Amino acid sequence: xxxxxxxxxxxxxxxxxxxxxxxxxxxxxxxxxxxxxxxxxxxxxxxxxxxxxxxxxxxxxxxxxxxxxxxxxxxxxxxxxxxxxxxxxxxxxxxxxxxxxxxxxxxxxxxxxxxxxxxxxxxxxxxxxxxxxxxxxxxxxxxxxxxxxxxxxxxxxxxxxxxxxxxxxxxxxxxxxxxxxxxxxxxxxxxxxxxxxxxxxxxxxxxxxxxxxxxxxxxxxxxxxxxxxxxxxxxxxxxxxxxxxxxxxxxxxxxxxxxxxxxxxxxxxxxxxxxxxxxxxxxxxxxxxxxxxxxxxxxxxxxxxxxx
Amino acid sequence: xxxxxxxxxxxxxxxxxxxxxxxxxxxxxxxxxxxxxxxxxxxxxxxxxxxxxxxxxxxxxxxxxxxxxxxxxxxxxxxxxxxxxxxxxxxxxxxxxxxxxxxxxxxxxxxxxxxxxxxxxxxxxxxxxxxxxxxxxxxxxxxxxxxxxxxxxxxxxxxxxxxxxxxxxxxxxxxxxxxxxxxxxxxxxxxxxxxxxxxxxxxxxxxxxxxxxxxxxxxxxxxxxxxxxxxxxxxxxxxxxxxxxxxxxxxx
Numbered sequence: 001x002x003x004x005x006x007x008x009x010x011x012x013x014x015x016x017x018x019x020x021x022x023x024x025x026x027x028x029x030x031x032x033x034x035x036x037x038x039x040x041x042x043x044x045x046x047x048x049x050x051x052x053x054x055x056x057x058x059x060x061x062x063x064x065x066x067x068x069x070x071x072x073x074x075x076x077x078x079x080x081x082x083x084x085x086x087x088x089x090x091x092x093x094x095x096x097x098x099x100x101x102x103x104x105x106x107x108x109x110x111x112x113x114x115x116x117x118x119x120x121x122x123x124x125x126x127x128x129x130x131x132x133x134x135x136x137x138x139x140x141x142x143x144x145x146x147x148x149x150x151x152x153x154x155x156x157x158x159x160x161x162x163x164x165x166x167x168x169x170x171x172x173x174x175x176x177x178x179x180x181x182x183x184x185x186x187x188x189x190x191x192x193x194x195x196x197x198x199x200x201x202x203x204x205x206x207x208x209x210x211x212x213x214x215x216x217x218x219x220x221x222x223x224x225x226x227x228x229x230x231x232x233x234x235x236x237x238x239x240x241x242x243x244x245x246x247x248x249x250x251x252x253x254x255x256x257x258x259x260x261x262x263x264x265x266x267x268x269x270x271x272x273x274x275x276x277x278x279x280x281x282x283x284x285x286x287x288x289x290x291x292x293x294x295x296x297x298x299x300x301x302x303x304x305x306x307x308x
Numbered sequence: 309x310x311x312x313x314x315x316x317x318x319x320x321x322x323x324x325x326x327x328x329x330x331x332x333x334x335x336x337x338x339x340x341x342x343x344x345x346x347x348x349x350x351x352x353x354x355x356x357x358x359x360x361x362x363x364x365x366x367x368x369x370x371x372x373x374x375x376x377x378x379x380x381x382x383x384x385x386x387x388x389x390x391x392x393x394x395x396x397x398x399x400x401x402x403x404x405x406x407x408x409x410x411x412x413x414x415x416x417x418x419x420x421x422x423x424x425x426x427x428x429x430x431x432x433x434x435x436x437x438x439x440x441x442x443x444x445x446x447x448x449x450x451x452x453x454x455x456x457x458x459x460x461x462x463x464x465x466x467x468x469x470x471x472x473x474x475x476x477x478x479x480x481x482x483x484x485x486x487x488x489x490x491x492x493x494x495x496x497x498x499x500x501x502x503x504x505x506x507x508x509x510x511x512x513x514x515x516x517x518x519x520x521x522x523x524x525x526x527x528x529x530x531x532x533x534x535x536x537x538x539x540x541x542x543x544x545x546x547x548x549x550x551x552x553x554x555x556x557x558x559x560x
Contacts, residue, residue: 089396
């Protein structure tokens with residue numbers, strides 16, 4: 001029963017354009033699921049629908065067998081959400097924020113204090129607990145909110161872009177925390193940091209223009225792309241031109257060849273023979289993402305395809 | 309498997325709102341306490357001086373009504389702030405707290421917030437209003453009804469705001485209709501005749517008439533007072549119903 005299932009979820013704000021269209025998925029409600037997509041792809045809309053904050057225009061969704069749209073109050077017993085632009089309330093201390101959130105969830109005062117302290121320890125913010133939230137670093141402010149959700153004991157955590165705006169070290173710290181939580185919780189997170197999804201997620205969904213373009217593990221997503229290897233070199237196109245695959249040139253002068261394993265092997269041998277420096281890597285989630293949404297984010301760098 | 313609490317402590321849910329919106333704000337920023345204490349006295353002082361003290365009892369009653377109505381206006385702004393600037397309401401929607409419990413807690417927090425001013429006004433009422441005990445009971449009843457009306461209105465409006473600017477706009481309109489228009493600090497006879505009809509658009513006018521009649525400052529017929537009660541109870545009931553049923557707890 002521990003599954004997240006959506007059937008043809010659609011969302012239209014008023015009479016405007018559809019933010020989501022025909023979202024159907026069925027995944028185990030365990031581990032970490034990352035929903036990636038560009039700004040405006042519909043990530044927040046979907047997460048808000050699943051976290052019972054927003055109505056869907058049509059379709060249905062179930063989590064652990066509970067109807068998200070019709071049994072919201074029942075579902076709310078087992079979910080917690082940290083919205084995208086949530087901020088710890090400025091006039092409270094971290095402890096006061098966490099304790100009050102737990103009181104709202106219906107815990108007694110002493111139990112709330114104890115749970116807040118335990119979660120603070122787990123998330124490494126014990127030293128910040130009695131400081132006003134407004135004095136905390138951006139990373140610790142996010143940790144206060146995540147700690148509140150964790151302390152609630154909710155099995156399912158919805159984290160909407162939990163690391164946006166954090167410096168690389170704070171982001172990595174939060175990643176480690178999320179990794180440590182995934183045994184006990186099902187974490188549904190959205191992000192536009194592709195390396196974050198690749199590092200954390202057991203399954204990844206790619207949302208674009210309100211449609212779910214792909215869903216699967218990294219291995220499953222890789223299979224959707226024919227050319228699994230990327231070669232980067234400063235050689236001119238003539239040397240590295242692939243028989244099959246693409247060759248693009250970026251503003252920095254590098255050539256990027258996207259090709260199959262055997263073709264990558266042939267080209268690399270040719271480059272070695274000529275003493276030309278190059279790097280060769282398997283596809284990252286970035287590459288898969290660009291392939292699936294058909295619109296490179298860094299279009300200026302590798303925008304023009306020279307051959308196919 | 310993590311434990312799922314089947315029974316939630318409703319007292320805790322109300323306490324959370326009181327702590328966040330009143331106690332912690334006052335403890336962490338004591339200046340808030342001074343501000344909330346002074347708020348109802350500005351007009352009371354002006355009216356008292358201008359009338360050479362003659363309108364002091366009515367002005368005390370008016371300040372009581374305006375403090376209670378102010379609780380609703382503040383509630384609207386506080387909830388909009390927590391909802392739109394901190395996204396706190398989204399976190400609470402995705403929790404076992406219901407809209408009803410959140411409203412009850414936040415309403416209670418506004419009473420706690422207004423308590424210093426209410427206590428001072430109650431002391432002034434004891435000193436300067438000479439009326440039978442039953443009149444004071446009537447005053448408490450009318451304040452209670454107006455409180456239900458104002459916090460329900462504040463909660464309802466807050467759930468429709470998506471930006472703090474909208475919240476300011478709502479507060480401006482509500483303040484004008486509920487505080488500038490009605491004659492709460494003076495008798496309605498002070499308003500020129502045609503404009504008196506305009507004053508009756510505000511529920512605060514009916515509350516003021518009941519209060520002014522109760523303390524013996526202005527005499528209204530029993531029929532008028534019965535109509536006044538009917539109007540404020542009906543408006544408060546409708547507003548409470550709308551707040552509970554029509555508020556956008558889960559957004560459309």
